[in-house]
Amino acid sequence: MSDIDFAQLTQYSKQFTGLTGELEAVLMGLAPEMKPHLPGITDSFYNVLQGIPKTQRFLDGRIDALKQTHIRWLEQVFSGPYDTDYVKAMYHVGDVHVKVELPVEFMAGAMTLVSVRLNELLGEILVGDPSRLAKATAAVNSVLGFTLMVMQQSYESSRLAEELEKFLKITGMSRILFDNLASAYKY
Amino acid sequence: MSDIDFAQLTQYSKQFTGLTGELEAVLMGLAPEMKPHLPGITDSFYNVLQGIPKTQRFLDGRIDALKQTHIRWLEQVFSGPYDTDYVKAMYHVGDVHVKVELPVEFMAGAMTLVSVRLNELLGEILVGDPSRLAKATAAVNSVLGFTLMVMQQSYESSRLAEELEKFLKITGMSRILFDNLASAYKY
Numbered sequence: 001m002s003d004i005d006f007a008q009l010t011q012y013s014k015q016f017t018g019l020t021g022e023l024e025a026v027l028m029g030l031a032p033e034m035k036p037h038l039p040g041i042t043d044s045f046y047n048v049l050q051g052i053p054k055t056q057r058f059l060d061g062r063i064d065a066l067k068q069t070h071i072r073w074l075e076q077v078f079s080g081p082y083d084t085d086y087v088k089a090m091y092h093v094g095d096v097h098v099k100v101e102l103p104v105e106f107m108a109g110a111m112t113l114v115s116v117r118l119n120e121l122l123g124e125i126l127v128g129d130p131s132r133l134a135k136a137t138a139a140v141n142s143v144l145g146f147t148l149m150v151m152q153q154s155y156e157s158s159r160l161a162e163e164l165e166k167f168l169k170i171t172g173m174s175r176i177l178f179d180n181l182a183s184a185y186k187y
Numbered sequence: 188m189s190d191i192d193f194a195q196l197t198q199y200s201k202q203f204t205g206l207t208g209e210l211e212a213v214l215m216g217l218a219p220e221m222k223p224h225l226p227g228i229t230d231s232f233y234n235v236l237q238g239i240p241k242t243q244r245f246l247d248g249r250i251d252a253l254k255q256t257h258i259r260w261l262e263q264v265f266s267g268p269y270d271t272d273y274v275k276a277m278y279h280v281g282d283v284h285v286k287v288e289l290p291v292e293f294m295a296g297a298m299t300l301v302s303v304r305l306n307e308l309l310g311e312i313l314v315g316d317p318s319r320l321a322k323a324t325a326a327v328n329s330v331l332g333f334t335l336m337v338m339q340q341s342y343e344s345s346r347l348a349e350e351l352e353k354f355l356k357i358t359g360m361s362r363i364l365f366d367n368l369a370s371a372y373k374y
Contacts, residue, residue, distance in 0.1 A: 015239055016296030018303040052202055104343045105336045108295065109203030112332020116205040116325045123321020130317040134310020137324040138303045145299020149292045152339075156291040159343070160350060167354045170372045171365065178358065185357045 004091065006084040009150065013087070017146040023139040024082050030136055031078040033125050034118075038074040041117050042067050048113055058102060074114075077143055090147050094154030098162060104155065111148045115141055191278065193271040196337065200274070204333040210326040211269050217323055218265040220312050221305075225261040228304050229254050235300055245289060261301075264330055277334050281341030285349060291342065298335045302328055 014020075046067060049055045059066065076086065097107065118140050126133035168175060201207075233254060236242045246253065263273065284294065305327050313320040355362060 012239070012241070013292070013296065015235075016292070017299040018235065048202075048205065052199070054199065105200070105203070105340045108332060108336040108339055109200065112204040112329060112336065115328045115332065119325040119328055120321060123318065123325070127317045127321070130314045130320055131310065133317055133320055134307060134314070134324075137321075137328075138306040138310070141302045141306055141324075141328055142299060145295060145302065149295040149299065152295055153292045156343075156346070159347075163347060163350050164354070167351070170369050171358065171360065172368075173358065178354075181359075182357050 006087050006091070009091070009153070010082075010084050010087045013146050013149045014082070017142050017149055018138075019082065019142045019146045023135075023142050024080060026135050026139040027078055027082075027143055028080050030122075030139075034078050034121070035075065037121055037125075038071055038078075039067075041074060041114065041121065042070045044117055045070065045110070045113055049110070054103070055106070058100065058106075077140075077147075082143065082146070087150050090150040091154040094151035094156075095158045097151070097155055098158035104152075104159075107148060107151055107155065111144050115144050118144075193274050193278070196278070196340070197269075197271050197274045200333050200336045201269070204329050204336055205325075206269065206329045206333045210322075210329050211267060213322050213326040214265055214269075214330055215267050217309075217326075221265050221308070222262065224308055224312075225258055225265075226254075228261060228301065228308060229257045231304055232257065232297070232300055236297070241290070242293070245287065245293075264327075264334075269330065269333070274337050277337040278341040281338035281343075282345045284338070284342055285345035291339075291346070294335060294338055294342065298331050302331050305331075 046059070046063060049059060050063075080086075094107075119137050122133055122136045122140065126136060164178075167173075168178060233246070233250060236246060237250075267273075281294075306324050309320055309323045309327065313323060351365075354360075355365060
């Protein structure tokens with residue numbers, strides 16, 4: 001993780017997901033209206049997950065702790081800053097997801113679920129202000145996609161590193177021998 | 188790909204991303220208003236990508252063909268059906284993305300960009316009907332997340348299969364020897 005250029009990763013991921021300074025301001029402006037509803041979003045999110053058999057082993061006995069972490073993250077989504085520290089933290093989450101053997105599709109699935117719930121909530125809160133509603137939904141989807149994009153990059157690099165370790169264990173090959181073979185290999 | 192249970196994958200991915208029959212009906216109901224604007228969404232999407240250095244080698248000389256495929260897919264997003272055939276096609280897209288060596292984060296990044304553009308467009312079209320706007324943005328984000336979730340599952344399994352091929356080539360080990368070692372390995 002130490003050789004990652006987080007400033008560059010932040011800039012690249014923002015450009016890709018359309019997270020502009022304008023949308024960041026929209027998110028922070030939503031904080032007072034959204035914060036009272038965030039625990040309800042988290043509850044609804046985990047209610048859906050609890051109905052999916054494949055998620056059970058990640059949830060059993062951990063729901064309360066997971067919910068607390070989830071609410072803290074949702075509060076960050078509406079408070080910012082969306083800076084390199086945020087990106088470092090989300091990059092770390094991708095690594096952790098590999099260590100706990102979370103299936104890759106959980107990340108996109110979960111982020112979509114949060115996005116749909118937040119969109120529905122915004123629809124209720126901003127029903128009288130449709131132009132603000134449109135900006136708000138764009139901003140929420142942008143920041144969630146930004147977060148997902150960062151997490152998935154560390155997830156993949158950790159997953160591939162783990163795969164190499166598995167290969168070395170199965171074959172009984174040393175890392176040094178493998179690295180020497182790899183550097184001598186002509187593609 | 189032949190041993191995938193696509194009916195099960197469809198049901199699982201819909202449950203995870205909240206894509207209900209109600210939201211599918213919302214999407215199909217939006218088709219007449221959205222279709223005339225979809226080529227503009229595709230143009231705007233590729234304009235952003237063209238500003239990102241890392242995407243260049245995937246775009247050069249291919250923009251027109253890519254745009255046509257992209258518009259056809261966007262039309263499907265608003266016409267359905269969101270069935271096992273759609274899931275099979277999107278699963279295949281994940282495989283293709285590995286074959287063309289597309290970085291993993293492009294999928295979440297690109298899907299977010301499309302989502303933000305569609306949200307902005309919905310905000311313009313439905314400015315006079317905020318409760319329909321809220322349902323529409325939820326439906327759009329749900330179907331895009333559903334699609335992403337399916338794509339990423341095939342992307343990962345293809346990527347890991349490719350990684351094993353690479354290890355075997357580098358070490359000169361046969362697939363049969365590796366499979367025998369793997370089945371004898373005590374974790």
